[in-house]
Amino acid sequence: MTDQTSPPVQVLRAQVSHTWVDHEILLVSTEEAVRRWQTGNWGRLGREFRGYRQRAQALLERLEEFSGHLDYEGPQVEAELGVEACTRLRHRALERWRVQADHPALRADYATRLQVLTQALDNFESAILEPTAPASTISAAWQNVRGAAAPFKELFASGRVPREVSTPWT
Structure with missing residues (x-):
């Protein structure tokens, strides 16, 4: 079960996929990236990117929540179905989802693609911290970030990272 202050897994997915990867990386041209560097506008985004990286890592840790197995938790459900039945249903829903989603492969692929994106972002951050770097260096570093973000996206x-939690299965 997740921390009560954590957003639902669907919200986390939207923050990572749409807010960060789409709007803050893929839709930012190399020209815009260079302009932001020249005007000093990457500081705020750099801080936000660190937060998004943490959200992307948290999503990796919470992928199994898309299985719907958590729908069988809580006092109301347990009172209605019984603790033992809820435990069996949670286990069956999670195992079914793991097989259908090929969870080990999805998890490994996600982790690898996130690592490649993280490395590209680290390289970009190093480039923008160099005050005498030519614009072509910044442009190339940002192209590498966009190139790493595309496979992650x-x-x-493709739907491999589901859009919503599966319907409970019995």
């Missing part, structure tokens, strides 16, 4: 666009 594909996990979401």
Whole structure:
């Protein structure tokens, strides 16, 4: 079960896929990235990017929540179905989802693509911290970030990272 202050897994997915990858990376041209560097506007975004990286890592840790197995938790459900039945249903829903989603492969692919994106972002951050860097260096570093973000985004666009929690299965 997740921390009560954590957003629902669908919200976390939207923050990572749409707010960060789409709007803050893929839709930002190399020209815009260079302009932001020249005007000093990457400081705020750098801080936000660190938060998004943490959300992307948290989403990796919470992928199983898309299985719907958590729908069988809580005092009301347990009172209605019984603790033992809820435990069996949670286990069956999670195992079914793991097989259907090929969870080990999805988790490994997500982790690898996130690591590649993180490395590209680290390289970009190093480039923008160099005050004498030529604009071409910033442009190339940002192209690498966009190039790393595209395969990561594909996990979401293809549906491998589900859009919503599965319907409870019995």
